[in-house]
Amino acid sequence: MVASPNPDAEESAISRLVLWNIDLTLLDVGQVMRAAYAEAFEKVTGEPLVYLTSASGRTDSEMFFEFCARNYVELEPDTEVLGDFLAALEASFASRHEQLLAKGRVMPGAAASLAAVAALPDTVQTVVSGSTRANAIAKLVAFGLDTHLNLAVGGFGSVNYPKSSLIQSIRLHASGEGGRAYAEDETVFVTGSAPDVRAALIGGAIPVAVLNGSTTEGQLRDAGAQIVLPDLSDPRAVMTAVHQATTR
Known part of the structure; x- marks a missing residue:
């Protein structure tokens, strides 16, 4: 011992x-993050985030491409869509500060x-x-x-x-x-x-x-x-x- x-x-x-x-x-703060993911994804791809993926062990960058694959969203090569998604995700999450305190623990x-x-x-x-x-x-x-x-x-x-x-x-x-x-x-x-x-x-x-x-x-x-x-x-x-x- x-x-x-x-x-x-x-x-x-x-x-x-x-x-x-x-x-x-x-x-x-899973509830708040899921809402932020959905809003940011639809903003940059124009498609709703219907199918989620596990966040366990993954970064937001990895998850974005998994979201695209699972929701049949094709990306144009050499675009800056990942950067756009991360920026939109930060904005969406920041707008949910009150929800963060109410629903997070x-x-x-x-x-x-x-x-x-x-x-x-x-x-x-x-x-x-x-x-x-x-x-x-x-x-x-x-x-x-x-x-x-x-x-x-x-x-x-x-x-x-x-x-x-x-x-x-x-x-x-x-x-x-x-x-x-x-x-x-x-x-x-x-x-x-x-x-x-x-x-x-x-x-x-x-x-x-x-x-x-x-x-x-x-x-x-x-x-x-x-x-x-x-x-x-x-x-x-x-x-x-x-x-x-x-x-x-």
């Missing part, structure tokens, strides 16, 4: 990069867990989100979850890369120009999604999985997670899991 970490008692500080998934890990223990992990020495926390930078930050700020996060070094769905590439890029560049890269055993990705667990392993991070009601423990372990938490309601357990994952 791993003892609860005592930051003051560590023999030496361990550099840690802790990445958090946002949706269904820190908060849930913070996952139990999320704020306290962010604060607990921030207490670990030499630790940087940020996010890896499928949402665009503007939408991801808007979600976090709306619910006061941005306090302990360095969002300047986060990875977002504003670019057309999978989450595994975003994770790898953050590891290499989070310390700033000329800074060292974070090693794989110094990097943790906290998420409740099986595709995110696989992305963590590909991108060079240790997944700390959290049950959120949409994925089973078996699915998370089958994807490669060795650490699975029942939720974020015990901040000490979350801090212990991060400590355990990054202690060499």
Whole structure:
């Protein structure tokens, strides 16, 4: 059994990069996002968004092309339609701020867990989100979850890369120009999604999985997670899991 970490008692500080998934890990704004997707899609394609796709582990850029395929929308080559969609999505989401607060919710223990992990020495926390930078930050700020996060070094769905590439890029560049890269055993990705667990392993991070009601423990372990938490309601357990994952 791993003892609860005592930051003051560590023999030496361990550099840690802790990445958090946002949706269904820190908060849930699914209803609002679905409405924003539908409005933005119809605005840029002229067609209704009838068939959705799973957002689990995907970026908004990836989802747009999946929306097009599932709704039989043909795109002209070399168009800037993806950029138009992302801009429309940000505008649509921004217009729903009141709905965000009314229909969204913070996952139990999320704020306290962010604060607990921030207490670990030499630790940087940020996010890896499928949402665009503007939408991801808007979600976090709306619910006061941005306090302990360095969002300047986060990875977002504003670019057309999978989450595994975003994770790898953050590891290499989070310390700033000329800074060292974070090693794989110094990097943790906290998420409740099986595709995110696989992305963590590909991108060079240790997944700390959290049950959120949409994925089973078996699915998370089958994807490669060795650490699975029942939720974020015990901040000490979350801090212990991060400590355990990054202690060499």
